[in-house]
Amino acid sequence: MTLLCRHGSSLIFNRIITLTTRTQPLQRHLPNVAVTHLRHKTIKASPDNETIDLDKPFKFSTSRAATWKARQTFGGPKTEEEDQLWYQPFVVLLSLGVFLVYFCILREENDLDSKLNKTLYDHIEGLEEKQLELSLDYSSDPAAIIQRLEELKAAKEAGSDSQSHKDN
Numbered sequence: 580m581t582l583l584c585r586h587g588s589s590l591i592f593n594r595i596i597t598l599t600t601r602t603q604p605l606q607r608h609l610p611n612v613a614v615t616h617l618r619h620k621t622i623k624a625s626p627d628n629e630t631i632d633l634d635k636p637f638k639f640s641t642s643r644a645a646t647w648k649a650r651q652t653f654g655g656p657k658t659e660e661e662d663q664l665w666y667q668p669f670v671v672l673l674s675l676g677v678f679l680v681y682f683c684i685l686r687e688e689n690d691l692d693s694k695l696n697k698t699l700y701d702h703i704e705g706l707e708e709k710q711l712e713l714s715l716d717y718s719s720d721p722a723a724i725i726q727r728l729e730e731l732k733a734a735k736e737a738g739s740d741s742q743s744h745k746d747n
Contacts, residue, residue, distance in 0.1 A: 707731060 639645055700707040708731050715724050 694702075708728065711724050711728050711731070715721050715728075718724055
């Protein structure tokens with residue numbers, strides 16, 4: 580089981596492929612080794628007489644990188660269909676459908692749902708007034724903004740008056 584290393588030859592590759600081993604992890608990764616080796620063997624280096632001008636930009640569309648796929652780097656399957664089971668799309672669609680039916684139709688509303696139905700102005704006291712005051716500076720027609728501010732101030736005064744009557 581000794582492997583002789585000859586640089587530039589495929590002796591190691593042939594020995595690895597013909598090597599019979601009882602370890603399952605090595606057998607599982609051998610096809611990836613074969614694909615990687617064959618891919619690097621078929622890539623031809625650029626000629627030495629070709630000089631690369633680093634001041635000019637590289638043209639991506641004419642380079643080999645334009646046709647390179649990410650799955651070639653990792654030694655994955657040739658197509659996406661080879662990697663998945665035939666019933667996988669059906670299982671995913673069924674699971675998604677069941678979840679949506681439960682979440683949108685069958686589920687009972689709770690206190691969190693009622694909180695989400697309120698506006699942000701109901702949750703934060705004085706936010707609407709502050710935003711109206713800020714938009715008053717930038718508005719070309721402030722009549723509607725002034726009217727809403729007066730309504731909010733009147734409602735606030737009415738609320739504080741009723742609160743003071745309750746305290747007495």
